[in-house]
Amino acid sequence: MKKTVFILTIILLCACNQAQEKASPTETLISNTNIVDVRSGEILKNRDVAIDSGKIKSISESNANGKIFTTVIDGSEKYLMPGLAEMHAHIPSPSTNSERIEEVLFLYVANGITTIRGMLGHPAHLSLRATAKEGKIISPRIFTSSPSLNGNSVKTIEEATEKVTAYQKAGYDFLKIHPGIQRDVFNQVVKTANEVGIPFAGHVPVDVGIRHALESKYASIDHVDGFLEGLVPESENVDPTKNGFFGFAFTPLADTSKVDELVQMAKENEVWIVSTQSLFERWFAPISADELLKQPEMKYMPGATLKNWKERKEASTDSETGFNAPQWQMFDSIRKLLIKALSKNGHGMLLGSDAPQLFNVPGFSIHHELNGMLGAGMAPLEIIQSGTINPAKYFDMEDTFGEIKEGLDADMVLLDSNPLENLNALKEISGVMLQGRWIPKEEIEEKLAIVAKHAAQN
Numbered sequence: 001m002k003k004t005v006f007i008l009t010i011i012l013l014c015a016c017n018q019a020q021e022k023a024s025p026t027e028t029l030i031s032n033t034n035i036v037d038v039r040s041g042e043i044l045k046n047r048d049v050a051i052d053s054g055k056i057k058s059i060s061e062s063n064a065n066g067k068i069f070t071t072v073i074d075g076s077e078k079y080l081m082p083g084l085a086e087m088h089a090h091i092p093s094p095s096t097n098s099e100r101i102e103e104v105l106f107l108y109v110a111n112g113i114t115t116i117r118g119m120l121g122h123p124a125h126l127s128l129r130a131t132a133k134e135g136k137i138i139s140p141r142i143f144t145s146s147p148s149l150n151g152n153s154v155k156t157i158e159e160a161t162e163k164v165t166a167y168q169k170a171g172y173d174f175l176k177i178h179p180g181i182q183r184d185v186f187n188q189v190v191k192t193a194n195e196v197g198i199p200f201a202g203h204v205p206v207d208v209g210i211r212h213a214l215e216s217k218y219a220s221i222d223h224v225d226g227f228l229e230g231l232v233p234e235s236e237n238v239d240p241t242k243n244g245f246f247g248f249a250f251t252p253l254a255d256t257s258k259v260d261e262l263v264q265m266a267k268e269n270e271v272w273i274v275s276t277q278s279l280f281e282r283w284f285a286p287i288s289a290d291e292l293l294k295q296p297e298m299k300y301m302p303g304a305t306l307k308n309w310k311e312r313k314e315a316s317t318d319s320e321t322g323f324n325a326p327q328w329q330m331f332d333s334i335r336k337l338l339i340k341a342l343s344k345n346g347h348g349m350l351l352g353s354d355a356p357q358l359f360n361v362p363g364f365s366i367h368h369e370l371n372g373m374l375g376a377g378m379a380p381l382e383i384i385q386s387g388t389i390n391p392a393k394y395f396d397m398e399d400t401f402g403e404i405k406e407g408l409d410a411d412m413v414l415l416d417s418n419p420l421e422n423l424n425a426l427k428e429i430s431g432v433m434l435q436g437r438w439i440p441k442e443e444i445e446e447k448l449a450i451v452a453k454h455a456a457q458n
Contacts, residue, residue: 025070027052028438030414032062033075035404038082038388041381041420049080051410054135054436059406073438078430079418081384082403083114083140083411085391086366088222088274088352091116091144094124100458103451104362105132105139107300110444111363112413112429114140115391115401117352119202119222121145121172135435138447141411143395146172149189151180151205160188168198174219175200183207190216206240214265220272220350220394223279227338228331231258245284249322251331259341266346272394273342274352277372278365280335283358286325289313297364300451301356302458309358336376343378343386350394351387370423380420410436 028051035044050057050069086108092101108116118125125144132139146167147153154160167175175193177186177200186208193200199219204210204226213226221227228247231254232238243250266273282292289310292298298306317323343349353369355362366387373383392402401409416428431440 024052027057027069028071028073028436029069030073030075030080030433033078033080033414034418035059036079036081036384036419038381038384038403043079043418043420047080049075049404051433051436054410056404056406056408056410059404071438073414073431075414079415079425080404080412081415081419082388082401083413083432083434084112084351084366084387084426085115085117085402086113086140086352086355086363087117087220087350087387087391087394088119088276088354089116089362090120090354090356091118091122091125091128091142093122099454101128102137102139103300103454104356105137106447107361107363107451108140109138109363109432109434109439110429110448111366112415112426112432113363113366114411114413114432114434116140116142117173117391118142118144119176119354121147121176123170126171135437138434138439140434141401141409143173145174145176145201146170148176148178149181149200150178151182154181154185154189157185157188160185161192164189164192164198165196168193168196172198174198175202177202177205177218179203179205181205181208183212186216206243209240210262211265214262214269214271217269218271220274221266222274222352223276223354224273224335224338224342227262228254228334230262231255231334233258244322245316246280248284248327248331251327251334254334256334256337259338260345262338263341263346266342270347272348272350272390273339273346274350275335275339275373275376276352276354276369277335277339277376278353278360278368279357280332281372282360282368283313284317284323284328285332286317286328289359292359295359297361298359300361300364300448300455302455304458305356313358339373340377343373343376343382348390348393349373349378349382349386350390351383367424367427370426374423380423383423384419 030049032046035047046062048060048062092104121144129142129144131137132142154163201218201220202222204213210226210230229243229250232250233255236253353360353365355365370383389402392398401411410433412433414430415425416430417425419425
C-alpha cells in the first residue's frame with residue numbers, strides 16, 4: 001500500500017511540474033542571444049528573452065526549455081537591441097492613398113525603426129496613431145505633432161492662444177514650430193503651451209533667435225537650427241533674414257569660440273537636439289542628384305517623387321543660389337563641431353533624418369544619419385542611445401520602451417553582428433519584433449519587393 005501511494009505521489013509531482021513548465025500559447029522565446037545594454041554599452045551574453053502580450057516577460061541566462069514554447073527564435077550569435085526611434089519623420093498626408101501610407105510606415109519598420117515622431121501633423125494622423133497602437137497595421141509607434149505653427153498660420157497673439165489650446169485639446173503630442181513666427185506671437189505660443197501642458201519643438205524662427213529659443217525651453221530644436229546664426233558676432237550687424245539655408249550665408253562670419261556658450265544654454269534649459277545631418281550631406285551638399293538616384297533604396301520611391309527631388313536639389317544647390325563647395329565644407333565642419341559638442345556637453349541628441357525629405361528614403365535614411373553623427377565625432381554608443389534610451393527619456397516613457405528590460409514593450413531588432421563595433425550592423429537585420437509580433441528577414445524582404453513594385457508602377 002505504501003509503495004502504491006509513493007508511486008502516485010511521484011506521478012502527481014511530475015504532472016504538476018510539466019503543467020508549470022508549459023508556456024502560454026502566445027508566448028515567444030528568443031533563445032541564447034546577446035543583449036545590447038544601451039545604457040552601459042555592455043553585451044549581456046547568452047540570454048533567453050521571453051515575450052508575451054507585447055511585453056518582455058522575462059530575461060534569464062540561457063537555460064529555458066524551448067520545448068515548452070510555441071514559438072522559438074534562435075538568437076545564437078546574434079545581437080538583440082531595442083528598436084530605433086526616428087525622431088524627425090514625416091507621415092504621408094491623408095491625400096496619399098492608404099496603401100502607400102502603410103508602405104511608408106513599413107519602410108521604417110523594415111529598417112529596425114519601431115518608433116517615429118511625425119513632424120508635420122494632420123488630424124488624420126491622430127487616428128493613424130491609434131490604428132498603429134492597436135496593431136491593425138505594421139507600423140512603428142507614432143507620436144505626432146500639431147499642424148504647422150508658422151508665420152502664416154499664426155500671425156497674432158490671439159491666434160496663438162486659440163490654436164495652441166485647440167491642438168492640445170485635440171490630443172496632439174506636441175506643437176510643431178516653423179519659421180516666420182514673430183517674437184511676440186512666439187512668446188504667446190510658449191505661454192499658452194506651458195499653461196495647457198503641451199511641449200513644442202522644431203525650427204527657430206529668425207525673429208526669435210537661438211538664445212531666446214533655448215531660454216524658452218523647446219522640447220527639441222531640430223536640424224541644429226539657429227545655432228550657426230548664434231555664432232555670428234553682433235558687431236557684424238547682419239540682416240538676420242539673409243541667413244540662407246540654415247545659416248549657410250553666414251558661415252564665413254561664424255565665431256566658433258561661442259559654441260560652448262550655446263551648448264551650455266542647451267544643457268541648462270534641457271533642450272534636446274535633432275541633427276538631421278543627412279539632410280545636409282545629401283540635399284544641401286556637393287553631391288549630384290544623379291549619383292544619389294543610383295542608390296538602391298531609391299527603388300522604394302515613386303518616380304514622380306524622385307523627379308521632384310532631382311529638380312529641387314538642382315535648384316537649391318545651383319551656383320546661382322550662392323551655394324559653393326568650399327563654403328559648404330566650412331559650413332559642414334561647423335555643424336559637426338556643434339553636433340559633437342551638443343552630444344558631449346549639452347542636454348543630449350535624438351536620432352532623426354527628416355525622411356522623406358530630398359533623397360532621404362524613409363527608414364533607409366536613418367543609416368545615413370548614423371554615419372553623419374559618427375562623422376561628427378560621436379561614439380557608437382552615444383549614437384545608439386540617441387535612437388533608443390534618449391527618445392524614451394524625451395517622452396518620459398522609460399518604463400515603456402527604449403531598452404531590453406523586463407516589463408517594457410517588446411519592440412526590438414535582432415542583428416547579425418554587434419552594432420557597438422560597427423554601426424553598419426544595424427543594416428544586417430535578422431528580424432524585427434513589433435509589439436511582440438515577430439517579422440523575420442524573409443517576410444521583410446518579401447514586403448520590400450512589393451513596395452518596390454508598386455513604386456515602379458507609380
